Amino acid sequence: MRIIWVVQGLLATMILTSACLLIQLESPEELLVGEWEELSWEYEKVNHQGNSNYSAIDEAQKREIIQNLILHESEIWQFEPNKRLTFISANGRKESLSWHVKGRGNILELRHDDERIEEYQVQQLSEDLLVIHFNFDLQVKGIVKMTFKRMNNKNA
Amino acid sequence: MLRKYSNYRNFVDNIQLGGLTAFSAGMVNVMSVIVFFAFTSNVTGHYAILAQEIAKGNWYEASIALIWISLFFFGNFTSNMLIIHGTSRLGQHLAHALPVMLEIACLIFVGIYLQYFYIETLQETEILVGAMLFAMGLQNGLTASISNFSVKTTHLTGLTTDLGILFSMFTKKEYRENKALVQKAQLLIVIMCCYMAGGIVSGVVYYSIDYYTFYVASLVLCVVILYDYYKLNVTKMIFKAMRLSEVETSPVPEKSNVPPNTRELHTLNKIHQTSQYAQET
Numbered sequence: 001m002r003i004i005w006v007v008q009g010l011l012a013t014m015i016l017t018s019a020c021l022l023i024q025l026e027s028p029e030e031l032l033v034g035e036w037e038e039l040s041w042e043y044e045k046v047n048h049q050g051n052s053n054y055s056a057i058d059e060a061q062k063r064e065i066i067q068n069l070i071l072h073e074s075e076i077w078q079f080e081p082n083k084r085l086t087f088i089s090a091n092g093r094k095e096s097l098s099w100h101v102k103g104r105g106n107i108l109e110l111r112h113d114d115e116r117i118e119e120y121q122v123q124q125l126s127e128d129l130l131v132i133h134f135n136f137d138l139q140v141k142g143i144v145k146m147t148f149k150r151m152n153n154k155n156a
Numbered sequence: 157m158l159r160k161y162s163n164y165r166n167f168v169d170n171i172q173l174g175g176l177t178a179f180s181a182g183m184v185n186v187m188s189v190i191v192f193f194a195f196t197s198n199v200t201g202h203y204a205i206l207a208q209e210i211a212k213g214n215w216y217e218a219s220i221a222l223i224w225i226s227l228f229f230f231g232n233f234t235s236n237m238l239i240i241h242g243t244s245r246l247g248q249h250l251a252h253a254l255p256v257m258l259e260i261a262c263l264i265f266v267g268i269y270l271q272y273f274y275i276e277t278l279q280e281t282e283i284l285v286g287a288m289l290f291a292m293g294l295q296n297g298l299t300a301s302i303s304n305f306s307v308k309t310t311h312l313t314g315l316t317t318d319l320g321i322l323f324s325m326f327t328k329k330e331y332r333e334n335k336a337l338v339q340k341a342q343l344l345i346v347i348m349c350c351y352m353a354g355g356i357v358s359g360v361v362y363y364s365i366d367y368y369t370f371y372v373a374s375l376v377l378c379v380v381i382l383y384d385y386y387k388l389n390v391t392k393m394i395f396k397a398m399r400l401s402e403v404e405t406s407p408v409p410e411k412s413n414v415p416p417n418t419r420e421l422h423t424l425n426k427i428h429q430t431s432q433y434a435q436e437t
Contacts, residue, residue: 015226018219025216029278083276100276103193104205104220 028105028125036077036130036148043144077148085110108132120146158252158384161243162304167339170307174343175350176380177299178309181292182354183373184263185310188288190362191270192281196288198311199228220282227286231293234258236301249388253381255298260374262291267370295377306340309347319344 076088085099100109101122110118123145124131130148157173160166185197195201202221209218235255242251266284274280292310299307308314322341325331332338354373362369 018222021215021219101278102281104217107193
């Protein structure tokens, strides 16, 4: 009987601690706000060697694959608190769209004004570093890993 | 579906309850994945995520995973508590229907919120997923509790394990001829198919009716409650009609030596026999 009370007490403590942590800690949504500069792009599968047998893909597959593929190289991503994201390149402001964080903070959804949607998995998010993965469609093997660093101190 | 408890339930009761609730669970799970990118009918993945986030030191995400698991747990807790404490006060049918009513309320709340108030913040996502996990906990707790743990409809891990074991048993003739085992396999297959069907229907329907899909899932659950209500009412009507015909057709002696209560007892016996027959059929 005493064990049951101990377990119940432990469970209640864990839940209360979690609730306190949720109140105290910054959510991924709040952490994202700010300016992030792209550091690197890495592909999971590159530079195939040997005699791999590649089969050609047809036009329909090609269209499906590139449907939501948007390249954001050498850009600054500016996440604003009003859920707008602006891409800034060397030539200036490129595009503004809306951003949302879903799941338990692990999915970043970018919604362009022309209804195109990009989905990224947030792999790592801290004060200084943001790592997101863009999953290609199943027909294409590979994950794009994009790494960003925060440009300005968030609290500055 | 709902009014019978534990060992008094027959195969058909479990098939009906399992099929319909699995269908709604499949719908809810697919909807939550489409809208929130989070699973809501099963918690195995959330345990894995909890461990992973603790290992990474992501305390915010770990807390969310723990609270979601807790909400599923409290759903099960509430469901069984309503059944064991409510049966004596509210009657078996109402006590069993209460968890389903609460589940419907949760799903309708999520549907209405999505339709009129949702601005896609992370906090909203976390709360709404929590509400759906609580609803699924309620459902799983109810079906498991009233069916003596033989019907669990919100996740397919245990079900697939049981099916694998049963199918391997069916490689021996003596098990193939065991009616209880065959019925168990049939029940599991029905639950699996209904869960899948619910998921597919939800996925297809969502793109045409959007957040109204939550109301469709609630309607399926309404059928679970109202089916028993309808059956109870029909049974009552049959009793009433039989009682009336009994009173009209029985000859009443003008002067009888029969003690005054014997005829009433006779009528009551008739009603009792009819009720037993109705329950069996």
